Amino acid sequence: MVELLAHLESLKNVNWLTGIDSQQLKQFTWEYYLQLTTSLKDLNPPKILLAESESVRFLAGFIAACAVGFPVFICNPYWQEEEWKQVLTLVQPDIIWASTKILNLRYKKIDNNNKENSTNHIMIPTGGSSGKIKFTIHTWETLMASVRGFTTYLNLHQVNSFCVLPIYHISGLMQFIRSLITRGQFVITSFRELSSGHINDLDITEFCLSLVPTQLHILLQKSTSTNWLSKFKIVFLGGAPAWDELLESARYHKIRLAPTYGMTETASQIATLKPDDFLEGKTNDGQVLPHAKVTIYDDFGNQLGTNKTGNIHIISKSLCLGYYTSPSDHCSLTVDDLGFFDEEGYLHVVGRNSNKIITGGENVYPREIESLIFETHLVMDICVIGISDKYWGQAVTAIYVPGRNVQDHTQILLALKDKVSKYKIPKYWIIVDSIPRNDKGKINYQMIEEMALNTINKLD
Incomplete structure (x- = not known):
């Protein structure tokens, strides 16, 4: 080396x-x-x-x-x-x-x-928002496999990166490596500086930018930053689920958004929706990059066909070699995420298996409910979870930051009327000042559940 x-x-x-x-x-x-x-x-x-x-x-x-x-x-x-x-x-x-x-x-x-x-092992942290910090075991070869898959899929011979994500996360580190290896330009600044209005006057038309949904939401509130975003060659969006209204707003402003799916274990993205597909109206997680293979299985290990939701199984040259103190010889990974492929081969990630809510025998996927509630324009932020319920098994629970002039959830219920099945409507509505998230925009579900249980116990 x-x-x-x-x-x-x-x-x-x-x-x-x-x-x-x-x-x-x-x-x-x-x-x-x-x-x-x-x-x-x-x-x-x-x-x-x-x-x-x-x-x-x-x-x-x-x-x-x-x-x-x-x-x-x-x-x-x-x-x-x-x-x-x-x-x-x-x-x-x-x-x-x-x-x-x-x-x-x-x-x-x-x-x-x-x-x-x-x-030759490169240990990259994952977790830490709740529970114990783990280190994924990567090598220079797994990181290079990610770079090759990225450049091939997007037909980029030189990757110019404008980095506002932490370089100690896989999402920021891979931006630097792509630019270093392809001899591209690398710009690094803090998101705080960017969101405060200090926009670099660099010609960014050939640059890639990576954001998490909350960052995109903040930048879309200002016309100056919205116009700036629209000049990028590609704006990758990942790290956490994006809501439909956010995607529609980006499409309206002609931002060349590329929603991605990936994780620390896969050295960033393994599926990406290309910007042209996004602007044409597609809303999914894109097609699988050439260095990876994704298969959908049911709970019994049977491979599923198109439009059937199941467990996501990944084979990738960029896959980590297990975790520090628990290395693995396996070249595949079954993750906690649920998804399906449509007829055109686009991957749709619908949520996490561990977050799936089973209420009265019916499956509820929090991402769907969160998106519908965001579309009412009555909340600033929201998280939907399942809370143990002796009658229903689990009760759908919404923890939310109300929008301006919203006193309680009554207005939201009216806006949701006839838009979603009754069993998907949250039973509990809990107002909070903010949703606990880490610096990548990922929700701290342990804290969320504690907040919900404390409030529900007081109600009961």
Whole structure:
């Protein structure tokens, strides 16, 4: 992998970075590389925990670790103390590239065999919004398979990325890797800066932008940012389900949106709806990229045909090798998501199997109900879940942030009349100030359920 450094060196006369000093990136990369190849040469191989808060140092450390082939753990610099204790105890790092705050934390060093056979492994975190943080095991080869599938499917020889997503997430990291490998331009800025009106005057007509639905919703509220979005070659949308009204608004403003389906385990997207298809009116998760294969199965393992909803099963060259401490030899993954293929081969993801609500023997998919409620224009945000109910099995429950001048759910019920079956109408309606989400827009369902149960118990 030393050729990665040669590739970086070949870009020294190319103005490919904005928001990061390219000379600093090269300088810091060599500093980290020399540290790994000299002072740590007696450790075989040393485990690196990478949590630099400065983007240039984070990316330099990532390149250096990949070039040497030592196992590197990508971490969120903004995790809190309890999360850091969990991670440090799990990883037992030999070297930490991070802030002083993290370095000051103490943890009990124990002997373990987790460093065995971990050369060339790139550990990328998943989870953390609830439950324990896990690290998916990737390699440079799985990440490159994702890049090749992406560029082939979208017919992009050079990927110019405008990155506003965290680079310690797979969604931000892959943007950098695509630009680095294809010798494209890479712009990095914070979404906070972007949403406050500081729009870069760069010519973005050949750039790709990636957003989560809540970010797109915020940007569509201002005409200046809406016009700016419409200039991008592609605006990828993923990380969380998008509601129909949001998609219609993007289509109305002629934004070249590309809804995607993927996850940390697959090194980002494995299905994408192309922008031309989106503008023509298609609303789904697109077709499967060439490096992956998706099959739909029922609960008994039988493969399902078109328009039949079932469990999503993934085979992909970009698939992770399991999780840290629990590696896998399998080259396939059955995920918690439910979906189906239509007659044209487009994938429709309808929700998560674990989130499916069974009420009175009927299946209710929260995404459908959330979309219908969003379309009433009476809520700012919403989450639909199932709460245990002794009579119905589960009761459909809506936790929502009301829109302006909305006092309670009565107006919403009137707007939903004759639009949806009665068994899909929420039994409980709970007003909150905000829906708890992480920085990728994903809902913290553990907190949501606690909020709902506390309110319902008071009502009962």
